[in-house]
Amino acid sequence: MILQFMGPIHGDFSFIRKNYSPTPDWLILIGSIGAWPDPNIVDNATRKYGAGEFSKLYYEHTQFPIQTLFISGPHEDHNWLHRRTLNGNLDILPNLTYLKNGYKTTIGNTLNTVSIIGVGKTYSKKHNKNNKPNTRYYTEKDVQTACANGPTDILISHTGLFNEQYGNYKCAAKGLKQIIYATRPTLFVHSGFNCFKEYLFLDTKCFSLKKYQSLTLDWNNNLFNVLNIS
Helix, strand or coil: CEEEEECCCCCCHHHHHCCCCCCCCEEEEECCCCCCCCHHHCCHHHHHHCCCCHHHHHHCCCCCCCEEEEECCCCCCHHHHHHHHHCCCCEEECCEEECCCCCEEEEECCCCEEEEEEECCECCCCCCCCCCCCCCECCHHHHHHHHHCCCCCEEEECCCCCCCEECCEECCCCCHHHHHHHHCCCEEEECCCCCCEEEEECCEEEEECCCCCEEEEEEECCEEEEEEEC
């Protein structure tokens, strides 16, 4: 099964359509996709980096050409996503599915399945214990939910590991190491620092992706080969 992970696109969905390499079975977007159904409240980062195309796709009910899973980054309409999760409406568009913070899903088929836990958004020490699900920050409760899911194949997040160096930035985000200890994923893919880095934590292979960067791999029964990083 071919999986392609992609860093933040900030609403530039035309970039996705131009960058399948090779055509994956699943596309996995790791935050800040620019999910703003109301074009009047799109934030500055989405306006700056992306085309803000999401609202047009949403109201035209456009089908994604490839099965796509995404977690949220800081640059989404979190109130809207929260209302959808309360109603169980996680299929945002045909072939575009939202993975709620701390939850696990399984993709693939009976012969080759992949379990994925997602922790989107970003970290804030101030907001870590408020447990409000409609903000741009993940919470201690999200981390606990992820840990309780048990073993997983893949962990995806919009941020990295506490005290890990990403370019000129040392990560202050807490909780992700705890999730890796509890769930022992084979692979951890994240973004958040606009820095590419390939590294190990415990026995987990980790990749940090930049904006518009993608990682494509062939996954087969908990083993994977990297096909392309672009």
